[in-house]
Amino acid sequence: MLIFEHAQTGRRAHAQAPYDAPAADDLPAELLRGTAPLLPESSELDVVRHYTRLSQKNFSIDTQFYPLGSCTMKYNPRACNTLAMLPQFLARHPLADAETGQGFFACLHELQEMLKQATGMAAVSLAPMAGAHGEFTGVAMIRAYHDARGDTARREIIIPDAAHGTNPATASMCGYTVREIPTDRQGNVDLEALRAVVGPHTAGLMLTNPSTLGVFEKAIVTILKIVHEAGGLAYYDGANLNAILGRVRPGDMGFDAIHINLHKTFSTPHGGGGPGAGPVGVSERLMPFLPIPYVLEERGLYRWAEEGDCSQSIGRLSAFGGNMGVLLRAWVYARMLGGVGLRRVADFATLNANYLAAELQKAGFDLAFPERRASHEFIVSLKKLKDATGVAAMDFAKRLLDYGFHAPTTYFPMLVPECLLIEPTETESKETLDAFVTAMAKVKEEAEMTPELVKGAPHTLPVRRLDDVKAARELDLAWKPV
């Protein structure tokens, strides 16, 4: 039942709004609304009960294991939420003078400095509001750099075929053409293909390392050398930074621009789809182009760097500077873990992934790259199972939901057929991983013995398999009263 269907004309949650309000008799009638908007008329209890019940129809980290490759669904510490929501931080107006927010700025400045240390970059801006927003920022800076040098023939971005879809979409948003390059059998960037596409038109390369295939690009130094020698710059997609924290830094690998997904590596919540935060880091040569604002410290006083401070900046990315509440959560997390704790994130994310890969292989699953060391995630291919039983990766994933596990990432990366991309994260215990292996083995057995059971999954959730085709063909995006 929708909230609108619970509503009754004339019912109100009286405590929530000014009870009596003077009429706006000074406003011209032609500018006023004629009929009331379609908002429910409900009591406070109706609303609380309705949305509490809706929440119970969700999987979440607090209730289920999410081995969701590339998404890093780890525990979101509660202190981060509590402290980011201190009343002074929540009440602060974004345009209030810097003098009224020195405590707030101190937290952000510390985060900025810690991210520089963690990534080995020369400077960081906290402005981007998501990973894809950070990508846009990075590529826009690369473009601004070439343009400032009059090097305007560089209009191509090179992207491996295993990359996240946001990489090519970002290149397009920055007015660039995408040159896709293949991956070799070992899961590495095909160096010959890279050498063949670089040239005077190359603006840069976008790369995730460890890649979305869950392996470290061993030839990373050579790859960046090829790009740099051709006059291009290198962009690091930080989606998998959690795999290498404290082990190797993008700045040391030679990248010119990076983004960091705070909602992954620094454990801020996913919130059912957002908000995230995607701070960017740059090497020295891109510093003049950083987006505004970023936090400046001058004689012990913090303030935003704004238009007058950086004439070559690519500009503003949001009205008020970014997702501050997310940044504060990441600050709390980084302060609680400290430098040593952050390195342990990579250690135990990698331990869990390699353990899970080993156990699944023992249970009869095919790893996409069995001869490689897994990073923080790895790929299982169900192609043989599908050929034998007709059960596809999607069916398999839906059946896992019945066993109380969120599905791994399915059908990404696209170059591995019938794939499950699995990322356990460091916050899960051995017992949870073992239970997941048991469920995987059970579903495999079901696929072999009773494939229809798996193809019809899920069976135990609030709804059964939903009709995506009908949803797209007979669009129903808003309720209408009957």
Add this chain to the structure above:
Amino acid sequence: MPFIPHTEADIAAMLDSIGASSLDALFDEIPVDLNCAGLGGIPPSLSEMAVTRLAHGRAAQDGFYSSFLGAGAYEHHIPAAVWQIVSRGEFYTAYTPYQAEASQGTLQLLYEYQTMMASLTGLDVSNASLYDGATALAEAVLMAVRANKAGVRRVLLPDTVHPRYRAVAQAMVKNQGIELVGVPFDKASGITDLAALEVMAGEAAALVIPQPNFFGALERVDALTDWAHAHAMLAIAVANPLALALLKPPGLWGEGTQTRGADICVGDGQPLGVPLSSGGPYFGFMTARQALVRQMPGRMVGRTVDLDGKPGFVLTLQAREQHIRRAKATSNICSNQGLLVTAATIHMALLGPEGLKNVALSSHANTRALIDKLVSLLGVERVFSSPFFHEAVIRVNIPVPDVLRALRAQGILGGYALGRDYPELADCILVCATETKTEDDLEQYRQQLERILSRRNGRDPSVPPCAYK
């Protein structure tokens, strides 16, 4: 080891299963010369108790103010129930609802949100949100250019649109060869100058129409919408969603029976249950006419049925999005501001149509009362003649930075100094009084301003300095 559950025995058993000798051995594919020696530059770990003390100290340092700042971010009362429900782990720690069967809570809520926003704006379809109001405007500009069959890459963007929104739109569209052209405003009324628009007509894919505009003034939206359509442009509304509880919805803008209303509406959803939070996270909303649905960026939720014919909800029209279309997607956006939309939906459900309208009316009435009080002072005048929603511009006869600094010393944030963005308005302040302000709050502002003006204009203060802080 914060948040890492492994015992020594677990580690040994797991390494044994892998066949690795140590944790270090798991990193043997990373070239040795790239290894860093750890993160010694990051301060040591703090306990939860220690970080709590640190954060409380920082927050206390910032304190509280009586704020009359608006300029795109507004202080409103948020019902206690809103963030208590939003903070439930099932919403707070859920992933994007790609696995629909395991995400019916989030998906149904988004469908309800889309319904509310479509109705509030008077348009057919809503997406599930964008980053903020400014990026939503940039996406609307890109959308209008995509929808323009003649390939026109020029959009009219009046000077009365929020300066930050204009800056963001510029940063986001400039690399695609799209030109944003300013439109001046009438100096007396503070709204977009229709005569200037006639002069600059030319080709454009869209006209952006703010309501209320950055000065709080109400634009002549019917005439602007009709003008855009008469010149083969789309009309993009930039609206405060709270104001739309009171004002004519963009989908009905225009006069006469031929009008089709604004084609796209965007704005910032912050006034709907999102705290000021030093600037974010907020959320951008976007609604549009049905005909434009396949040009929209961002996630959308559709209602469908399951195998048994039972109603349910899924993310739909995903063929527009980056994870399917890659370089040809409508946008690179890969998230929505889900948690803020959750708050807004619950907020709107609690307030209902009448409650939301009462918030709008009270905010309007309070700002009227404040303006009346302030312009009664010698040295203060109202600048623009147009009717306003809940913000208005005053001019003061002593330097604005001095006024605002002196007010701040008394615990009052007096408004936004317009000279930052409009040099010709260097002696002007944009002030806002929402429903959260009491008669006493307004009176304190008046008294303090009077004291400051009197002192600086060389007269004896008619009211003694107030002890209130």
